[in-house]
Amino acid sequence: MIQFQFIVAFLMIALGIYAFLAKRNLLKLVLALNIIDAGIHLLLISLGYRMELNEVPTAPIYTGYETLKSPMVGPLPQALVLTSIVIGVCVLSLAVALTINAYRHYGTLDVRALRRLRG
Numbered sequence: 256m257i258q259f260q261f262i263v264a265f266l267m268i269a270l271g272i273y274a275f276l277a278k279r280n281l282l283k284l285v286l287a288l289n290i291i292d293a294g295i296h297l298l299l300i301s302l303g304y305r306m307e308l309n310e311v312p313t314a315p316i317y318t319g320y321e322t323l324k325s326p327m328v329g330p331l332p333q334a335l336v337l338t339s340i341v342i343g344v345c346v347l348s349l350a351v352a353l354t355i356n357a358y359r360h361y362g363t364l365d366v367r368a369l370r371r372l373r374g
Contacts, residue, residue: 260301267294281357281364285350292343296336303332 271291275284358364 264298281354303329
């Protein structure tokens with residue numbers, strides 16, 4: 256049985272790809288990239304959470320883990336997602352700054368109108 260978080264992650268990625276391909280506004284394209292990014296983060300975190308022998312895994316805290324008998328959640332996907340969130344925020348701020356700059360110079364956010372301005 257497919258778990259709920261995987262369905263939501265793939266729906267978010269599909270919604271972001273649809274919005275990225277269908278919309279022509281630069282700000283909506285930036286938001287579509289952000290939705291794709293959030294869907295990928297949810298997918299990676301969901302892959303790190305494993306149900307083994309019907310036991311709920313615990314967080315990877317390193318004090319007293321020798322006596323812990325239940326499985327632990329993998330810390331690698333959590334570290335990758337944390338790094339990806341930081342990089343995503345930087346990329347998002349740069350994309351919004353470029354969008355604002357394009358609007359100030361050309362007065363439009365339509366991709367088709369900006370494409371015609373190429374020299």
